[in-house]
Amino acid sequence: MEIKKIISGNFEVTVNIKVKDTDNTYLLRIKNAFISQNFIPGQFVMIKPDFCCSDPLSARPFSVFRKFNENEFEVLYRVCGKGTELLSNVKKGDYVSVTGPSGNGFKILNNKKSQNIYILIAGGIGIAPLFSLPDFIKNHIIKNSIKENEENENYDLEENNKIILYYGSKTENELYFRHSIHSSYDEVYFATDDGSFGYKGNIVDLLFYNMKDYCLKNFELENKDKNNEKDKKNVFVNKEVIKSEENVSIKEQLNIQFYSCGPKPMLSNLINKFRDYSLDTFKKNSLQVSLEEHFACGIGVCLGCVIKINSYNNSDNFIFKRVCKDGPVFEASELYNY
Ligand SMILES: Cc1cc2nc3c(=O)[nH]c(=O)nc-3n(C[C@H](O)[C@H](O)[C@H](O)COP(=O)(O)OP(=O)(O)OC[C@H]3O[C@@H](n4cnc5c(N)ncnc54)[C@H](O)[C@@H]3O)c2cc1C
Ligand code: FES
Known part of the structure; x- marks a missing residue:
């Protein structure tokens, strides 16, 4: 069994700055080579400013946002209470207590015999655990391909693997790093509640509107009361599924993996939609969520x-x-x- 190493100690802060155009979101950079080089996206660190009391319960959990370089990693956090307020007062050169990388991370399932589509769904600050996932997926696929190379010399990585982001928030300012995010993905979709950027509405609705493009046959409605008011706005998806039936044989070979993090109402909405639409979809295509x-x-x-x-x-x-x-x-x- 793999033994997970977790480190604990006081480490130097090299940057703690407010993210441009936001009122309450900070980027914290901490010197620690082990976490920087070994974290799996989805894992978290417990952080507490060094000047805080000795109570271990005052440490707060944050996802590892990204590796900055071999020796430093970053955390993206939103100030929402006492612990994060204290953290925002930390200065370059201060030390913070850090324990991690803790918990499990996202799992990558890659099938060489099908086309793989990785769909990431983030809500606001929920981008944090997902931010490094595209690179992690690409490295995973490349490592596996190198292992299996003799068997599959003609395998086209780019053609057979697509990474797509659905990113929603209340307003444009909470779509963190949206200007630099594109290069990691094959497609990016944005939604904001107030319509200030991208689709006006919630990101889960946008995903389900487009879902017909990703999985057709898998996506037929099952056990649905078609007269139920709640379901009416989604029925168009089902109609499209039927219209596109001739493509089913191609699309059946898809391996679709969904990864998500966001506020609880968004995750509940996403999970319930998966359940509603098709138990079959839910079983075949994995939806991993970071809580x-x-x-x-x-x-x-x-x-x-x-x-x-x-x-x-x-x-x-x-x-x-x-x-x-x-x-x-x-x-x-x-x-x-x-
Ligand atoms: C595994 C994990 C990873 C996380 N990653 C990040 C991250 O990358 N960036 C980030 O900004 N935040 C992240 N969080 C949330 C972060 O831990 C909390 O915002 C933080 O603990 C709040 O501490 P506080 O003392 O400032 O607020 P508190 O004084 O404890 O609470 C202030 C307000 O925020 C609410 N709140 C506190 N904790 C949470 C929570 N976990 N979820 C929803 N509401 C909460 C409280 O109900 C209260 O209304 C993560 C949480 C977990 C469990
Ligand atoms: S926070 Fe104590 S058991 Fe999880």
């Missing part, structure tokens, strides 16, 4: 972060798992009533 529950200890001891996970072995049909230790990334189909 941002409130943490206290962050090391699996206090049980302050438990969530319900489906279980078919007990009468309640669920068991509890700790987001900090068993997550924060979960397969959405595992989540009980999320």
